[in-house]
Amino acid sequence: MHWVSNIIVLLLILGAIYAGRYAARDRFWRENAIELWRRRPVAIGVIAVYLFIALLDSISWVDPASEANALTSGRARTIIDRIFRPETFKEASYSAPLASVAFYGGQPLLHPGAHALGTDLLGRDVVYRTLKGMRVALLIGGLTSLVVIPIALLFGVTAGYFGRRIDDAVFFAMTVLASVPSLLLLIALIMVLGKGTVQVCVALGVTGWVHFCRIARGETLKLREADFVAAARALGVRDGTIIRRHILPNIAHLVIITFALSFTALVLSETILSYLGIGLDGSWGQMIDQARNELSRTPIIWWNLAGASVALFTLVLSVNVIADAMRDIIDPRTRREGR
Amino acid sequence: MAAYLTRRIGYGLVTVFGVLFLLFVLFFAVTDPDDIARKAVGERARPEVYAQWKKNHGYDKPLFINMQASDAKRYTDTLLFEHYRRMLTFDFGRSDADDSPISSRLREGAGPSLSLTVPLFVFGLALSVAVALFVAFFRETYVDRLMLVVCMLTMSVASLLYIIAGQYLVGQLLKWFPISGFDPDPAVIARFLALPVLVGVVSGFGADTRFYRTIFLEEISRDYVRTARAKGCGDARVMVRHVLRNALIPILTNVVVQIPFLFTGVLLLESFFGIPGLGALTVEAIQGNDFSTLRTMVYLGALLFILGQILTDISYALADPRVRLG
């Protein structure tokens, strides 16, 4: 399985490079990107760090038999794994941040003072677990959206552009899916499909595409009536070309903003799934869920909860801040009024 | 208006049929009824027990066409037809997990759910709209910016964390309210509901306030507001007489659609705070692989949503003279 992940990472990097080069050529995107960077450097920096860590945790390979030891042989390990060496870098059970003795019993630790955020019930390093969660979080939000957006665009744009039967069909499908409360639909889908990363992402995708589709359809409907599209039609430009040249570039910014907003919603809803026991393995939601009872112990065990929630909060906040700034830049809608 | 109403309700009914089909695909076609049965009676159950369970729970028919039956029965004696018949007549059958009748559990759960969701809804709405109006009044000042930052921070926290933190801070450290539990006795009910309502209001505050603020700001930027100022209206009067009245229309559409969901309760809050409502029932169903209860809850949720949409459109039509008078 590890090479699938490697290929996906490679494709994503290539896609990012392509998108970046396209954006750099286009004046609209270049100027908006510069403005965004000027306004929100910290949030962008945070996202970059998260992406980098997730990247480090996505590239993995199996050591050749000669170099492997008994604990690592035959298992693909990511760069993060190789840095932290979780096979040996662990304790028997809880230990407080930077402690030199175990939380219960007081035996000396194997790695005194080395666990910056302590260890959890199973003795795993909390910093390591928190970092591992970044990949899961980006997977939930990012990969789901990346799969969903093209499908939603396809349906939304064709429905909006061609109208009539296609529009009726897409609109009905959207109405039906939107009628089921999204959390319940999500839960039902996961219950039916079973637990697992792919299943959860598919479930999140099915519940999420309606939102994108509705926005794409609505904008396309508006653009279809716009003068420049009418002009292109009058000139006899083919539908496919009009969609590619005139419609898609004009809804791209909305898609990006919606992407950012749905990303945070997805990441946050995963915590609820984790509580219900159908979340993703290794997610922050699971860490928070596991930490539920730790607060009632005396003295309380807070580091597990703190690690996951701070990481989650920072990610969601950064994306929210960026989404907000993007909306302001692209759609300033200057408020005209006096006093 | 009557024609509009008929069309609207007709489309609602068609949507219900669509939802039922979606549920059928999910819960009967994708999920193998045999799996459900095996999970319920156990892997090692004798074949007769297994067959009996399937019969009792209505899983013993073919999906679309019954080859063994004749005439109309060929199409009616199927899972698809039964599914539609039972859901449309609100005959929900028994729980897959413990055989209890689902309808009576729904009736038991609605009360506790409402006692949580109604105050949550009322307080949350009042707080968000009031703060949003206040913030819109002070737009583009530091009050506005500070409030936006607060909203942004609060909406970036997972709701699970609010619950955990609320239980810890208010319930355990301050010991103001019990951490969880429920007692319908009106004398003490508030003690049990205070904490979940508080947590619920806080966790919804950020997003709602921002939403209403946007609505207010959009209204403020309209031409008629300038006209009102030009005739000598003061800021407060402009806000209340003109902006609020116009903003009520989009606010209403956002609010009415939420009302039906007051019945289905809140999954996390109920489950965490031990309130025996429908939200907690759903959580139980998820954790106990109780497909029939879950199916019912999803159906009810969708039904209420569709109802809410129709109510929204009607109230919209009533509130806006442009729609009401055509």
Place this chain on the structure above:
Amino acid sequence: MSSPLLAVEGLSISFPGEGGHMRVVDRVSLSVAAGETLALVGESGCGKSMTALAIMRLIPKPGRIEPGGRIQFEGRDLLSLSVPDMRAIRGARIGMIFQEPMTSLNPVTTVGDQVMEAIELHADIPREEARGRVMELFGLVGIPDPKSRFVAYPHQLSGGLKQRVLIAMAMAMRPRLLIADEPTTALDATIRAQILELLRDLSAKTGTAVLLITHDFGVVNEVADRVAVMYAGQIVEQGTRVELLSRPRHPYTQGLLRSIPKAEARGHRLEEIKGTVPRPGHWPSGCRFHTRCPFAFAPCPIEEPVRTPVSPTHAACCHLVEREVQP
């Protein structure tokens, strides 16, 4: 002209923008005498609407009026009034109507209530009396069947009727000055003439002075007593209607007048002013019109022309006029 009703002196309005403040209105001075109609003419983006809004102190945020300017109205400086005092002037002493009758009325309240609000804000009279006043006003501005219109919602009225309602609202307290910001731009040609006639009638009947903002010399010709021409945030020429229309001195005014279609010039190519209006706040140096002026010569790009009187009532800001007048 000893003491005009409204005297604007050195009014500048700026908006924050890239690289500091952009002045969209630059040292504008104009005056309106009691009962007269002054037309403020210019292309869109020249700052004429901002000037009008500044008189009402309704400049949209984050724009602001720069210190140093004065707006004298009935002997008081509007810029130094307190907010409640200013509010008492808006709608009572100065009325204003806007370009977009379609969106300028509150959609969820009846038009009668909206006009009545203008009265109740400024006069403490019983509702019934206010109602009667509204009916009277509706009759005055030529709204047929005032009783049934009183309870109508804006969407039930045509554009022309809506503009009449807005005029009724602005005239509700018999203001001394009516500011009309492109009142006919959004209306059909036939209705345009009716509204202009109404404005002229009202001004004559009630003695209300009118500051009319427009880009249309046709409108100027019909209603104005005096005209001020604005270009790129500044007033470039001012004079009586006859002076300005028959003997325009500024090349910009001349260009504007030439670009009006005339019956006798049928079949000839319509002249236009070359180039485009500069973006607000990004004005050219020297004389701001020099980039489009057919007569531009050496001093134009460098030196700002000063206001040069050519008659007691007529003045222009142009180097050419300066040379001609100076001996």
